[in-house]
Amino acid sequence: MIMQDFLKILKIKVENDGCSTGLHWIQSKKEKINSFSPVDGKLIGSVTAADDEAYEAVLKKAEEAFGHWRLNPAPRRGEIVRQIGEALRHYKEPLGKLVSYEMGKSLQEGYGEVQEMIDICDFSVGLSRQLYGLNMHSERPGHRMYEQWHPLGIVGIISAFNFPVAVWSWNCMLALVCGDVCIWKPSEKTPISGIACQHIIAEVFAKNNVPDGVCCLVSGGRDVGEWMANDHRVSLLSATGSTRMGKAVGAAVGARLGRALLELGGNNAIIISKDADIDIAIRGSIFGAVGTAGQRCTSTRRLIIQEEVYNKVKEKLVAAYKQLRIGNPLDENNHVGPLIDKDAVAMYESAIEQCKSEGGKFIVEGGVLKGDGYESGCYVKPCVAEVKPDFDIVQKETFAPILYLLKYKAMDDAIAIQNGVPQGLSSAIITNNLREAELFLSVAGSDCGIANVNIGTSGAEIGGAFGGEKETGGGRESGSDAWKNYMRRQTNTINYSNNLPLAQGIKFDI
Numbered sequence: 481m482i483m484q485d486f487l488k489i490l491k492i493k494v495e496n497d498g499c500s501t502g503l504h505w506i507q508s509k510k511e512k513i514n515s516f517s518p519v520d521g522k523l524i525g526s527v528t529a530a531d532d533e534a535y536e537a538v539l540k541k542a543e544e545a546f547g548h549w550r551l552n553p554a555p556r557r558g559e560i561v562r563q564i565g566e567a568l569r570h571y572k573e574p575l576g577k578l579v580s581y582e583m584g585k586s587l588q589e590g591y592g593e594v595q596e597m598i599d600i601c602d603f604s605v606g607l608s609r610q611l612y613g614l615n616m617h618s619e620r621p622g623h624r625m626y627e628q629w630h631p632l633g634i635v636g637i638i639s640a641f642n643f644p645v646a647v648w649s650w651n652c653m654l655a656l657v658c659g660d661v662c663i664w665k666p667s668e669k670t671p672i673s674g675i676a677c678q679h680i681i682a683e684v685f686a687k688n689n690v691p692d693g694v695c696c697l698v699s700g701g702r703d704v705g706e707w708m709a710n711d712h713r714v715s716l717l718s719a720t721g722s723t724r725m726g727k728a729v730g731a732a733v734g735a736r737l738g739r740a741l742l743e744l745g746g747n748n749a750i751i752i753s754k755d756a757d758i759d760i761a762i763r764g765s766i767f768g769a770v771g772t773a774g775q776r777c778t779s780t781r782r783l784i785i786q787e788e789v790y791n792k793v794k795e796k797l798v799a800a801y802k803q804l805r806i807g808n809p810l811d812e813n814n815h816v817g818p819l820i821d822k823d824a825v826a827m828y829e830s831a832i833e834q835c836k837s838e839g840g841k842f843i844v845e846g847g848v849l850k851g852d853g854y855e856s857g858c859y860v861k862p863c864v865a866e867v868k869p870d871f872d873i874v875q876k877e878t879f880a881p882i883l884y885l886l887k888y889k890a891m892d893d894a895i896a897i898q899n900g901v902p903q904g905l906s907s908a909i910i911t912n913n914l915r916e917a918e919l920f921l922s923v924a925g926s927d928c929g930i931a932n933v934n935i936g937t938s939g940a941e942i943g944g945a946f947g948g949e950k951e952t953g954g955g956r957e958s959g960s961d962a963w964k965n966y967m968r969r970q971t972n973t974i975n976y977s978n979n980l981p982l983a984q985g986i987k988f989d990i
Contacts, residue, residue, distance in 0.1 A: 485574065498527035498671060498699025499534040500678050501541040502685055503692040508534040513699060515672045518584040518818040519808055521856035527671045529700040535707055538696045542634050542661045543713060545693030550631045550659040557657050558608025563684045564653070565601030568594060571680055575645070575673075577810065582670050583644050584818040584858065585772045586809045597649040599942045600958065607963055608657040622977025629967040631659030632739070633715035636708040638729070640720045641820050642775045642879070644670035645677050647743070650942070650958045651718045651966075652695065658966040660715075663696045665708065669820055671699050705729070712736050716966060719743070720777075723877075723903070723951045730953075741965050742953030743946070745877040746905030748928075748937035749782035751894045751920070753911035754789050757934070761910040762796050764936030765883070768908075770804060770816050770862045771938055774881035775824075777952075778906040778930070778938040781877065782884045784894045790887050794843060797864060797885075801844045804862060807853055818858035819880060828860050828880035834873045835882070840865040846882065869897045877903060891916055899927045905948030906930040906937040929956070 498513065499506040510531040515524045530538070549557070568575070572594045580590030613627040635655040639648045644667060652662045666674030678697045685694065698704055705725075708714050709732035718741040719729045726744040733740040750768065752761045768780030785793050809817030819825050825848060832846050846863030853859075862881035867874050874884050888894040898907055907928040909920040917933045919925050929948035930940060940946050945960035947953070956962045982988060 498675070498697070499530045499538055500682070500697040501538055501693045502545075502678075502690070502695045503682055506534045506537050510534075510700070513668050513671050513701075515582060515670065516821075517581050518820055518856050518858040519581055519810065521858075524582055525672050525675075527675060527699045529668075530698040530704050532707075535698055535704065538663060538693075538698055539634070539711065539713055541693035542663055542696050543693075545691040546631070546633055546661045548691045549661055549694050552659070554608045554611055554657055554659065557659060558605045560684065560688055560690060561601050561608070561653050561656055562605045563688065564681060565598050565605070567680050567684050568598050568601065572598070575676060575680070578676055579644055579673050580809050580817075582673050583641060584809055584820060585642075585775075586814065586817055587812050589772055590809075593643060593646045596646040596942060600649050600653045603942055603959060604653040604657045607654070611658065611963070611967070613969075618973065620975075620981045620983060622979065622981075623973055623975050625971070625973045627969055627971045629658075629964070630970055632966060632968055633660060634713055635660045635662045635966060636711075636714040636717040637662055637664045638705050638708065638717070638719040638721065639664065639666055639674075641667040641669035642772060642777070643720075644673035647720050647957070648674070648677070650946070651741075654958075654963050655966045656694070658963055660966055661694045661696070663698060663708065663714070665698050665700060665704050668699070668701045674699070706732065709733050710736065712738065715739060716741060718955070718957070718965075723953075726953050739965070741955040741957065743777065743948075743955050743957060744951060744953040745903050746777040746779070746937075746948060746952060747781050747875070747877045747901040747903040748778055748906040749784050749898045749908075750780055750937060751888075751891075751898060751909040751911075752783060752785045752789065752793055753891070753909065753913060753916055754786040755913040755916065756789065756910040757912060758789065758793060758796065760934060761793065762800055764908070764910065765797065766800055766804075768936035768938040769883040770881045773816055773819055773860070774862070775820065775879050776938055778940060779881075780883065780937045782874065782886060782898075784886045784888055784897050786894070787887050787889055790885075794885065798843055801862060801864060806849060806859055806861065816862060816881065818856060819860060820858070822857055824879060825858055825860060827878060828882065831873055831876075831878040831880065831882055832863065835865050835867065835871065835884075838867075838871045838873060840867045840871065840873070840884075843885075869900055875901050891919060895920065895925055902951040903948065904928045904950035905952040906932070906940070908932040908935060908937050910934055
């Protein structure tokens with residue numbers, strides 16, 4: 481009933497179609513995508529996947545809209561985004577509940593995800609008056625040289641289930657103020673949250689006479705993603721998901737010389753020094769490991785602990801894990817909700833078995849929960865294992881609440897372990913030793929896109945650029961100068977003299 485309640489509050493009817501040009505829904509003849517809540521296993525709703533005709537109708541409308549939208553002054557575009565932020569404030573509670581129910585994250589995290597959307601709207605409003613280019617001094621007299629930034633065109637956004645709406649907004653709100661139009665493919669595991677956001681945006685657009693096609697949505701699975709990756713009309717494709725998916729998207733977009741912005745897997749570690757505040761280390765580690773049931777790309781997968789404090793940290797972790805409450809995420813007394821579906825549960829069980837087969841010792845045992853309140857079959861126990869860095873399972877990202885403990889002697893060894901995985905998204909060190917902290921942040925330290933001191937790996941703020949290196953994909957979203965991904969740079973030179981001097985002192989007399 482949560483989806484129906486949400487739509488009642490929004491005062492709109494339920495739409496089964498899964499393709500929208502922003503103001504209108506496009507009919508498709510393809511199969512339905514059913515969304516079942518991992519909370520209780522119940523059907524939330526169904527949407528229709530895009531067929532090729534519906535996809536083509538959306539693309540054509542987006543192309544047409546770009547010709548109009550880009551001509552609006554950036555501050556005017558920012559005003560529309562400001563109103564989207566206000567609408568999200570108004571619907572924060574029902575939308576947060578819907579996100580929590582459809583994805584399975586805790587209610588506080590559901591509200592927090594909507595707050596991230598509000599925050600990126602605020603950031604983008606300010607950005608709409610700060611799309612700056614540089615002025616450069618020309619070597620030729622009587623010349624002025626500068627750069628400016630123009631919209632790219634159509635920005636495609638493929639989002640993942642773990643953040644059903646926030647990551648879309650990171651891309652969409654920046655793209656809108658930059659003058660682009662957007663086509664969003666929500667995760668097929670959480671399509672209803674995407675439909676809800678589309679209704680909210682449509683309400684704002686209708687009030688402001690925004691052209692149809694500025695914010696579009698196409699529901700579907702892998703085939704829709706492949707259409708977008710191979711479509712030359714999609715100037716930039718931002719894709720969030722697995723490294724496997726990212727490699728396929730990157731290859732397809734690269735083959736047509738398009739732009740790809742990839743946010744892929746993470747295998748994030750916290751180094752716990754002998755000079756650490758242990759209480760901070762425990763709190764940061766547990767939230768990082770079990771928040772969103774370990775289904776964040778920034779979730780803490782590894783704890784690299786100095787040998788002098790290893791046993792103390794281990795004992796405190798075991799005691800803290802005993803206090804975790806697992807259950808319905810809409811109950812704010814619970815710490816851990818379900819995994820997204822039974823496929824995720826199977827991967828969790830497989831990872832545990834592989835860890836044991838490689839010699840891992842579980843100090844907090846895992847397992848699938850059954851009985852009252854766990855009928856969906858998606859609830860699992862967060863678990864902790866002692867491992868070695870060269871275990872194959874430790875090199876992989878498992879989207880589940882499995883935490884690996886590793887021991888180190890010297891800080892150089894800890895950094896080598898931290899960096900010794902294929903992924904490079906988020907990292908952290910807990911220490912009160914200034915030298916250790918500075919080393920970790922130096923060129924000889926963490927090789928990740930995010931490196932924190934005395935906080936965990938999870939919970940990035942929108943003000944900083946978000947993304948990572950190596951198999952994480954190299955993309956940057958959200959804050960700082962990530963907006964430049966959504967625009968094209970143009971260098972301009974103006975000759976206001978009565979002569980035509982050439983660069984590099986070249987002479988060409990005729």
